[in-house]
Amino acid sequence: MSILWLVGLYFIHTMGELCLSPIGLSMVNKLSPIRFASLLMGVWYLSMATANKLAGALSSLYPEEGKVKQLFGIEIANLFDFFMVFVVMAAVASLILFVLSKRLQKLMHGVR
Incomplete structure (x- = not known):
C-alpha cells in the first residue's frame, strides 16, 4: 500500500477540521452572552480535546x-x-439530537 493513501487521508481529515472549526467558533460567538464569549470558546476547545480522548479510547477497542x-x-x-x-x-x-432539536432551536432565539 502506498504512503500516498495515508497522506491523502490526513489531507481529507485536515480539510474537514478546517471547515468545522470556524463554523463552531462562529456559532459559539453568536450564541454566547458577551461576558461569557471567551469562556465558552475555551469550552469549545475543551470539547474538541474530549472528543479526541474519546476517539483514542474507542480506537483501543480495535480487535x-x-x-x-x-x-x-x-x-x-x-x-x-x-x-x-x-x-x-x-x-x-x-x-x-432529533428529540432535542426543537428545544435547541428555541434556545437559539432565531440566530442562524
Whole structure:
C-alpha cells in the first residue's frame, strides 16, 4: 500500500477540521452572552480535546487477532462488532439530537 493513501487521508481529515472549526467558533460567538464569549470558546476547545480522548479510547477497542475486547459488557471480537459500535453511537446521537432539536432551536432565539 502506498504512503500516498495515508497522506491523502490526513489531507481529507485536515480539510474537514478546517471547515468545522470556524463554523463552531462562529456559532459559539453568536450564541454566547458577551461576558461569557471567551469562556465558552475555551469550552469549545475543551470539547474538541474530549472528543479526541474519546476517539483514542474507542480506537483501543480495535480487535486483535485471537483477543476479545469488551465495551459495557458487549464483546468486540471482529471488525463487524468494532464498526457496529460506531453505527450504534451515531444512531443514538442522532436520536438525541432529533428529540432535542426543537428545544435547541428555541434556545437559539432565531440566530442562524
